[in-house]
Amino acid sequence: MKGNRSWVPGAVEMDWIESLAPPLSEALAAIEAAAAPDNIPIVDRDSGRVLVALAAGRRRIVEVGTAYGYSTLWLALGQPPDGSIVTIDPDTTRTDRARAWWRQAGIADERIRVVSARALEAFAAREPALEGPFDLAFIDALKPEYSAYLEALVPRLAPGALVVADNVLWSGRVANPSVDDDNTLALRAFDAVVLADPRFSATILPVGDGLLVAGFRG
Numbered sequence: 001m002k003g004n005r006s007w008v009p010g011a012v013e014m015d016w017i018e019s020l021a022p023p024l025s026e027a028l029a030a031i032e033a034a035a036a037p038d039n040i041p042i043v044d045r046d047s048g049r050v051l052v053a054l055a056a057g058r059r060r061i062v063e064v065g066t067a068y069g070y071s072t073l074w075l076a077l078g079q080p081p082d083g084s085i086v087t088i089d090p091d092t093t094r095t096d097r098a099r100a101w102w103r104q105a106g107i108a109d110e111r112i113r114v115v116s117a118r119a120l121e122a123f124a125a126r127e128p129a130l131e132g133p134f135d136l137a138f139i140d141a142l143k144p145e146y147s148a149y150l151e152a153l154v155p156r157l158a159p160g161a162l163v164v165a166d167n168v169l170w171s172g173r174v175a176n177p178s179v180d181d182d183n184t185l186a187l188r189a190f191d192a193v194v195l196a197d198p199r200f201s202a203t204i205l206p207v208g209d210g211l212l213v214a215g216f217r218g
């Protein structure tokens with residue numbers, strides 16, 4: 001066991017891991033190419049490769065924050081073929097484009113349902129598509145609302161479900177105590193609360209912008 005930090009993985013290791021990974025699908029590459037010039041924040045490809053692994057065997061997935069459907073597609077590609085995803089985003093100009101890329105990837109329309117609403121309003125309105133139990137929940141929308149998304153999701157989780165949240169290291173700002181903008185403070189509090197929450201076994205993977213992974217004890 002390595003008990004110190006004389007060596008930590010870096011860019012060389014990330015490139016080596018990527019070199020071993022299956023080739024990127026054309027649809028995922030197309031989303032990456034479209035998102036950058038449009039300034040659409042999507043998960044890093046390294047995080048996508050974590051999502052596809054975590055989605056294995058997870059039949060029902062709920063996602064908060066769709067955008068161009070990049071993370072949605074990674075999750076769909078990892079699910080069993082009869083899996084389904086409900087993904088929430090009020091911006092239909094983004095989610096309409098996402099649908100075209102999902103079709104390009106061969107994902108049947110009925111596998112991915114878009115709820116075009118603000119997530120907290122949809123949860124409070126008991127939107128039928130958001131009825132649980134879900135096997136995995138992915139959070140990637142408004143940072144100050146992460147804790148509220150989690151509380152809305154908990155009654156909708158199956159025992160053993162995973163909750164995954166992106167941006168929890170926020171480009172190094174969360175672990176830097178001198179940074180105190182609203183998003184950073186919200187993410188810092190979210191991380192601390194979830195990692196101490198007895199309802200979950202949780203940690204943070206230092207991948208991409210930081211991925212919190214929490215197993216729901218049920």
Ligand SMILES: C[S@@+](CC[C@H](N)C(=O)[O-])C[C@H]1O[C@@H](n2cnc3c(N)ncnc32)[C@H](O)[C@@H]1O
Nearest residue numbers: 042043065066067070071089091118119140141
């Ligand atoms: C970071 S992007 C999602 C990226 C996506 N998960 C990916 O990696 O491909 C955040 C999205 O949250 C959406 N959003 C903003 N407010 C929201 C809300 N109240 N509820 C749900 N989604 C919201 C935005 O429209 C935006 O598309």
